[in-house]
Amino acid sequence: MQITSRTALEIAWHEALVRQAYRDSVGVWTWSIGLTNASGHQVYPRYLDNPQPIRRCLEVWLWALERYAVRVRGAFDGFDLTEAQFAAALSFDFNTGGITRATWVRLWKDGDVDGARRAFLNWRRPPEIIPRREKERDLFFDGTWSNDGFVSEITRLTADYRPIFSSAVRQDIRDDIERLLGNRAAA
Incomplete structure (x- = not known):
């Protein structure tokens, strides 16, 4: 169970890319693709008014994503997951930490697939x-799979560092990833 390009692109598709620190919907300082200080990489104040190239954003995000992947592998220890199952579980954990x-x-591990599907x-x-959770399920x-190889990049923030969603542009990040x-292929 490794992070493939397809897995990374799926998770990025559910998120957005912001090249400088911003406040998320609950006021947490965030940067790149959903990274906060809790990811193990200091986001604030490092990236406040300090936008980074897309490649740097992706490098740090993939580093952090691997930290979540370790936890997902542990949660499913002893079970074989398909690439799609690993990607879904990693997306879920990256978003929830749960x-x-x-x-x-x-x-699911107990064999109650229908119950697991509902509990998702x-x-x-x-x-x-909810739409993200449904797609992960x-x-x-x-x-x-949901992704198309693109991520929405938010290019402008308000004066109090909130994303201006109308400024989003689609970025093709397939080659960078x-x-x-x-060039990790499917698992």
Whole structure:
């Protein structure tokens, strides 16, 4: 279970890229693709009014993503996951930090696939996250990928460092991700 280009692109598609520090919806300082100081990389104040090249944003994000992948591998120790299942579980943990507490994981490991599918949507706060959770569920249980190799880059912030979503532009990050991961193919 390694992070492939396809896995990284799937997770990036659910997030957004911001090249400088910004305040997320609950006021947490965030940078790159959903990274906060809790990721193990100091985001604030390092990137406050200090935008970075896309490649640097992706390098640090992939480094942090590997830290989450270690936890996901541990949560599924002794079980073989498909690339899609690993990607879905990693996306879930990157967003929630809850892979070790998630009822759906326990149910799936116990063989209760229907119960696990239903329990996946227990993680539905804030309400805006429900479409992401549904896509993660569909990826884990059905192998349905969502990404297209692009990430939305937010290019402007308000005076109090909130993203201006109307400034989003689509960035094709496939080549950068493949180079940074060493052209890792599907697992």
